[in-house]
Amino acid sequence: MTANFPRKIPALGLFILLNSIVYKPLKAQVPARPPIIPQVIPRDIQPPSSAPLPTPQPPQSPQPQEILPPSNLSPNLEEQFPDTTKETFTVKRFEVLGGTVFSQQELDKVLKEFINRPITLDDLYQARQKITDLYISKDYISCGAYIPPQKIWSGIVKIQIVETKLRDIEIEGTQRLNKSYIRSRIAAGNNGPLNQQRLLKSLQLLKLNPLIENLSANLQPGNIPGQIKLVVEVVEARTFNAQMILDNTRSPSIGSFQRRIQVNEANLLGLGDSLSLGYSNTDGSNFFYGSYTLPLNSKNGTLSFNYGTGNSGVIEHPFDTLNIKSASRYYELTFRQPMFQSPTEELTLGLTASRRESEANYAPLGEQIPFPQLGANDQGKTRVSALRFFQEWITRGSTQVFAVRSQFNLGLDAFNATVNQDAPDSRFFSWQGQVQWLRLLAPDTLLLFGFNTQLATRSLVPLEQFSLGGIESVRGYRQDLLLADNGIFASAEVQVPVLRISKTNGILQLIPFTDFGVVWNNSGSTIANTNSPNILASIGLGLRWSQNANFSARLDYGIPVVSVDQPNQTWQENGLYFYLQYNNF
Structure with a gap:
């Protein structure tokens, strides 16, 4: 007590x-x-x-033009056909090769106006341009279609698609920040065919990153056809x-x-x-x-x-x-x-x-x-x-x-x-x-x-x-x-x-x-x-x-x-x- x-x-x-x-x-x-x-x-x-x-x-x-100025990266697609623009023929089906972005149904919808009617070679060029325009409308600015040399059998025409990809990302201007930090954040959302809006989104997110004071980028043709190089200039914060x-x-x-x-x-x-x-x-x-x-x-x-x-x-x-x-x-x-x-x-x-x-x-x-x-x-x-x-x-x-x-x-x-x-x-x-x-x-x-x-x-x-x-x-x-x-x-x-x-x-x-x-x-x-x-x-x-x-x-x-x-x-x-x-x- x-x-x-x-x-x-x-x-x-x-x-x-x-x-x-x-x-x-x-x-x-x-x-x-x-x-x-x-x-x-x-x-x-x-x-x-x-x-x-x-x-x-x-x-x-950040404004898009400040980061990624417009680029003309349309693929150089050569087509060789004899001068038979007046000759007509009928296409029963288009066989589209090399495309991964759009489904066959989406491509058929674009090409249906050229099927089962007499068309000329000019019409055929318009058909492949329709596919190129479809890619560009969805911001795949460096992708396109062309008609390879071929003989048309049984009314089947082949159209080849070239989907360019971002293969090389070159980083310039860094001081202490590891280049892989920037490169990985750009590459993460751009693994498939190059899409301008997806790339721009990745660059805008980097511009908002507190580690980066400023950045600019430009697209350049790669050393291999179908590949694009991105050069990014960085100013560290x-x-x-x-x-x-x-x-x-x-x-x-x-x-x-x-x-x-x-x-x-x-x-x-x-x-x-x-x-x-x-x-x-x-x-x-x-x-x-x-x-x-x-x-x-x-x-x-x-x-x-x-x-x-x-x-x-x-x-x-x-x-x-x-x-x-x-x-x-x-x-x-x-x-x-x-x-x-x-x-x-x-x-x-x-x-x-x-x-x-x-x-x-x-x-x-x-x-x-x-x-x-x-x-x-x-x-x-x-x-x-x-x-x-x-x-x-x-x-x-x-x-x-x-x-x-x-x-x-x-x-x-x-x-x-x-x-x-x-x-x-x-x-x-x-x-x-x-x-x-x-x-x-x-x-x-x-x-x-x-x-x-x-x-x-x-x-x-x-x-x-x-x-x-x-x-x-x-x-x-x-x-x-x-x-x-x-x-x-x-x-x-x-x-x-x-x-x-x-x-x-x-x-x-x-x-x-x-x-x-x-x-x-x-x-x-x-x-x-x-x-x-x-x-x-x-x-x-x-x-x-x-x-x-x-x-x-x-x-x-x-x-x-x-x-x-x-x-x-x-x-x-x-x-x-x-x-x-x-x-x-």
Whole structure:
């Protein structure tokens, strides 16, 4: 009894301290699961599998003439027939040889007007020209038909088709990028007879590749009849990038002012593989993270490994007296494979195997003991093993971009994951959906709409919960103000240019916005009226300055529409958010 007494006092003191500042409406919503605990121990930096969809870039698509100028590659097909143009004969059937693109039925349809009637040699030339025109109409610009020397027996005429193929791809101008990276992506969609549109699609996709600044190509006759050579001139993009970021996007409990530095190399070994390393710091936290992505195939399939680790201490009054410390880490292995790609559309499937770990303790009386987190074991540790299956679709037009992401998360009892008698623990199933829509209203004038949602079948540990409040959620409230099992978030903003400075290529945009979100737990009832604390809403105004590709700054001021009890000690809690990013310092 005496040995346990020191542990009971801190727990009781913690309970009294938490309840002295708990957000009362939230407590009323789910008495058994007040969201204050996740706010004391802030959510860790989220791994890539949980990151929101990035803001899509304004529409851009390279013009076909800029990449592949028109070429006259019609095959030189010699035909030798005696001068008997006035003589007539009757064809009962055409025997078309060497064709693989069109079926016999398609060819018969083109040639039917020349069958079973008297025709001349000129008509015969027209018949084979009909076949050549059919190929050209389907963008097989270097394919054609001719009539070989023959004697016409029993009314049967042979027509020979020549289908030229892309046999040689010559890459010029590369520095570090392996030529096979470019060559394989062109050849992947151009194995059969040369089709101009398919080739152009492959080149446009390469032009959109961030590893390539610019490219141009031209077709040339090959050394062997029926073969074509493609010469591609490439200008590689700069692949190394260093960023310094200052913002106030972290939870005030560990210090909202965040300093970040990140270095990225998009072509580490010349394979198109990328490496990213970063470090972030607040007054109460330190976090290291890194990722490596390796291309697997010519269809842009990749394998990525992500790792992050960090520690934090609560510095916000009055919780700082509890000496709360926490540590966390994540590991992720992701396979991502585009199933369909074009310059304007992409459909991708992927699977992530993830592991998240966190532990927390506190020492109100000097002795370190486990902190009572939701879902943690008796040592204050939470371990989550999960498989995450995601689907992504993006379509680009001349004035808009539309992106959708869906992800199914299956928590597993594997690799010593946390398993409790009652939920929450590592066993769960949830679905996340995200939508981004960008509309170009005028030059540099954008309408942006975002939507996020999460639905879970059971209670979730804080690592997996849906968050409301903060710069990427409902602005005007502190970061991660509400955490719950399920949630919906919607946001809309308009970016309007108000100042341009051509000398520095700078632009200032005014950004009115509105945010709305609602959350609810599986263990409690949903409160639907607008004054309930599980709903957050705000309106606001932002300013964004961007200069070349090197510097950008943004300032947002959000005005809460739904009032909640929260401290007003930081800019963030007063609705003010800033973000400064400098590249290539």
